[in-house]
Amino acid sequence: MTREKTMRKFPRVKTPDSTLDAVKKGYLFVTEKCRNLKTDIFITRLLGRKTVCMRGNQAAEMFYNTEYFERKKVAPNLVKATLFGHGGVQGLDGAKHRHRKQLFMSLMGRDDIIHLAELTVDKWSEYAEKWENEIDDIILFEEVEKLIFEAVCEWTGISLERNEVNSRAKDVAAMIEGAGSLGKRHWKGRAARTRTEKWVGDIVKKIRADEDHNGESKVLQRFAWHEDLEGNLMDSNTVAVEVINIIRPTVAIARYVTFAAHALHQNPDSRKKIMDEEEYLTNFVQEVRRYYPFFPFVMARAKKTFKWKDYKFRKGLRVLLDLYGTNHHPFIWENPEMFNPDRFKEVVAGTYDLIPQGGGDYDQNHRCAGEWITIKLLKESVRFLAEAIHYNIPPQDLSIDLSRFPAIPKSRFIIKNVRRDKQKTTVDKNLADIVHSEKQIS
Ligand code: HEM
Numbered sequence: 001m002t003r004e005k006t007m008r009k010f011p012r013v014k015t016p017d018s019t020l021d022a023v024k025k026g027y028l029f030v031t032e033k034c035r036n037l038k039t040d041i042f043i044t045r046l047l048g049r050k051t052v053c054m055r056g057n058q059a060a061e062m063f064y065n066t067e068y069f070e071r072k073k074v075a076p077n078l079v080k081a082t083l084f085g086h087g088g089v090q091g092l093d094g095a096k097h098r099h100r101k102q103l104f105m106s107l108m109g110r111d112d113i114i115h116l117a118e119l120t121v122d123k124w125s126e127y128a129e130k131w132e133n134e135i136d137d138i139i140l141f142e143e144v145e146k147l148i149f150e151a152v153c154e155w156t157g158i159s160l161e162r163n164e165v166n167s168r169a170k171d172v173a174a175m176i177e178g179a180g181s182l183g184k185r186h187w188k189g190r191a192a193r194t195r196t197e198k199w200v201g202d203i204v205k206k207i208r209a210d211e212d213h214n215g216e217s218k219v220l221q222r223f224a225w226h227e228d229l230e231g232n233l234m235d236s237n238t239v240a241v242e243v244i245n246i247i248r249p250t251v252a253i254a255r256y257v258t259f260a261a262h263a264l265h266q267n268p269d270s271r272k273k274i275m276d277e278e279e280y281l282t283n284f285v286q287e288v289r290r291y292y293p294f295f296p297f298v299m300a301r302a303k304k305t306f307k308w309k310d311y312k313f314r315k316g317l318r319v320l321l322d323l324y325g326t327n328h329h330p331f332i333w334e335n336p337e338m339f340n341p342d343r344f345k346e347v348v349a350g351t352y353d354l355i356p357q358g359g360g361d362y363d364q365n366h367r368c369a370g371e372w373i374t375i376k377l378l379k380e381s382v383r384f385l386a387e388a389i390h391y392n393i394p395p396q397d398l399s400i401d402l403s404r405f406p407a408i409p410k411s412r413f414i415i416k417n418v419r420r421d422k423q424k425t426t427v428d429k430n431l432a433d434i435v436h437s438e439k440q441i442s
Helices: 019-037 057-063 077-084 094-105 110-132 140-156 162-178 184-209 219-224 236-266 270-276 278-291 323-327 371-388
Strands: 041-046 049-054 297-302 306-308 311-313 318-322 389-392 414-420
Touching (some): 019 041, 019 318, 057 318, 057 323, 077 162, 077 236, 110 140, 110 371, 140 162, 162 184, 184 219, 219 236, 236 270, 270 278, 270 371, 278 323, 318 323, 371 389
Antiparallel strands (some): 389 414
16 A cells, blocks of 8 residues: 555535634534534635644644644734734744743743732722722623733833723723624724734833833833844834733733633532632633633644644645634543533643643743733632622623624623622732643742
8 A cells, every 4th residue: 555545534524615604603613513524623725725623632732743833924814913913922933932932931930920910909909999889780891801901001011091091901802802803893903903002112112212221020121122032122013012912811811700700600609619719719710711712723834744643734734723622522521511610620631631722832832821820810800709799790691602703791791789898809829720730930
């Protein structure tokens, strides 16, 4: 038998192009196709381009092998124009990527994470006081976006005028919303990105014009003076794109907080367990990240022609790894469609099993730089919701449409009659349970 003959053909979907189907099915597109074709990998066309779609931990491990895949020119313009921006870390490869990524990872030390958590809890207290005097309905999702925005701006070293909080936070939210739409939402997202890049870019220019640039520890300072591998500063727009790569996804944690409020509502017994058991709180947060839909997939393209499991990946072939489908894969997770924080009591999720924020290594791969921040802010926010305030949940539509990206409960989670129980909760300084086991936090 010749070598070619031992190759397997990628299972194919019948329709020549699956774009419309993907838009219709959203988060469930790859899962449904895999189920029908009895496979974890198939080939189709998306936006006219041949794309291999795959799910599962083995596929994830292969996807994060930097010998096989690269990110250059992979993200569609629609995504760059809203979510990522141009020239950011997401599109870099090799040594350039590792060098830029180091800049992000240098912000992920213990003190920095705890500082951001403290600023966030302070904002929760401030906002809860405001909500207590509010007689109208409070849209939790939008309020949490604002409070995290204020906290992360302070952490970053950006000072905000009181009257610009709403509009700037709305712009950041619009960039996230805009990535998943081709219509009005998309154009709002584009305009919001242009305004935000100009705003942050102008601040960067001011920092650079200031000869006496003390305070290097602030995030903004570190980015403004970061040198590339040739010793050159990034242009001010790229600095803005990267600073926004901190602010925007931190604000996006409000989505997880909203999902956590949803989970608390659906599983009322969890509230007490969250207050009593630190381990349960961590498991609850991990289950929120596993169960709820957020980032649906990541994409890359083959750097060279290679063989994996007898499938031939030709150089340039585009590949999509289904994050949501992997987090719900029935071979990895028992009863994946059940919300069950206790599953993490018995199971330690591997590097490629629980991948809502990507997989692999933080320094070498494109795995999310802010995963520890996400878990920490989520833990502190859930603790606040469970033990620092009481609230009523009026009748509303809490359904989550899985064909909408990014997903969110329809009503955006309305609360009312907020009462505070405690003046302020303290931030737990122990980060051991949130840090990736293979990596020590400095
Ligand atoms: C709201 C929760 C978050 C989710 C769902 C999320 C999800 C993701 C995903 C799926 C990726 C892409 C992984 C890949 O391409 O393989 C990513 C990358 C990234 N995330 Fe997050 N993220 C979140 C929060 C954060 C936070 C809080 C920060 C920073 C403070 C952050 C900074 C980044 C950066 C800089 C990258 C690019 C990494 C690279 O290309 O090497 N993210 N994130």
